[in-house]
Amino acid sequence: MIQLKQVTFSRTDGTTQRKIIDDLSITINEGQQVALVGDSGSGKTTLLNLLAGLLVPTDGEITVNGHLISHFNDNQLALYRRTIGVIFQHYQLLEALTVADNISFQARLNGFKVEHKQLETLAERLGIKDKLSALPNQLSGGEQQRVGIARAVINHPKVILADEPTGNLDSERSQEVVDLLQALCKERNINLVMVTHSQRLAKQFETQLRLKNGKLYD
Numbered sequence: 001m002i003q004l005k006q007v008t009f010s011r012t013d014g015t016t017q018r019k020i021i022d023d024l025s026i027t028i029n030e031g032q033q034v035a036l037v038g039d040s041g042s043g044k045t046t047l048l049n050l051l052a053g054l055l056v057p058t059d060g061e062i063t064v065n066g067h068l069i070s071h072f073n074d075n076q077l078a079l080y081r082r083t084i085g086v087i088f089q090h091y092q093l094l095e096a097l098t099v100a101d102n103i104s105f106q107a108r109l110n111g112f113k114v115e116h117k118q119l120e121t122l123a124e125r126l127g128i129k130d131k132l133s134a135l136p137n138q139l140s141g142g143e144q145q146r147v148g149i150a151r152a153v154i155n156h157p158k159v160i161l162a163d164e165p166t167g168n169l170d171s172e173r174s175q176e177v178v179d180l181l182q183a184l185c186k187e188r189n190i191n192l193v194m195v196t197h198s199q200r201l202a203k204q205f206e207t208q209l210r211l212k213n214g215k216l217y218d
């Protein structure tokens with residue numbers, strides 16, 4: 001469960017303070033899947049970064065699965081970040097590593113044991129089992145994003161944050177990737193918060209949060 005209570009995030013713009021996230025209160029229940037939509041500059045990525053513990057709110061409280069992350073120190077935030085999965089628009093795969101190593105690298109760095117069988121099962125589920133020995137540049141965009149999904153779910157996170165994960169894909173590939181991501185999160189009871197500019201993709205989420213100037217609107 002994710003809870004934001006009167007969260008504000010301000011940036012100093014010259015001499016003036018600007019509220020990028022403005023007094024936001026949201027509750028996302030366990031396992032709930034949320035699409036985050038809104039115009040460019042409305043604060044979507046900033047909100048994801050707050051949930052990822054990469055930014056600290058200027059005001060208010062953020063609780064994730066009982067942890068008051070808005071009040072964590074740097075060490076606690078570093079540990080917290082290991083427990084969540086993050087998926088990016090530009091995949092951010094390591095070009096020199098195979099697909100298998102890309103999937104397991106961060107998890108191993110975080111001290112998790114990744115069994116080969118576990119890796120294969122997940123890759124099969126995502127349709128990339130025959131690509132495990134390939135390098136990222138030998139994969140299509142859709143396949144690279146499936147690797148990104150595998151990397152995010154490999155160490156059993158309770159929360160996955162995805163920032164425009166289909167921003168580089170055509171609409172057919174986008175649909176496949178989001179369908180897989182939603183299905184995996186549902187099976188594993190993972191909270192999914194996904195930023196998208198696509199109304200069509202947002203509509204297939206049980207909850208859509210619309211941001212405008214850092215506030216929610218209907």
Ligand SMILES: Nc1ncnc2c1ncn2[C@@H]1O[C@H](COP(=O)(O)OP(=O)(O)OP(=O)(O)O)[C@@H](O)[C@H]1O
Pocket residue numbers: 011020038039040041042043044045046047
């Ligand atoms: N590092 C920064 N310094 C100053 N202002 C910033 C910084 N990062 C973001 N902003 C400002 O915060 C506002 C919200 O940015 P954010 O990236 O959260 O929007 P967004 O809704 O994700 O936009 P997009 O859909 O274009 O990715 C924007 O006006 C942006 O210019």
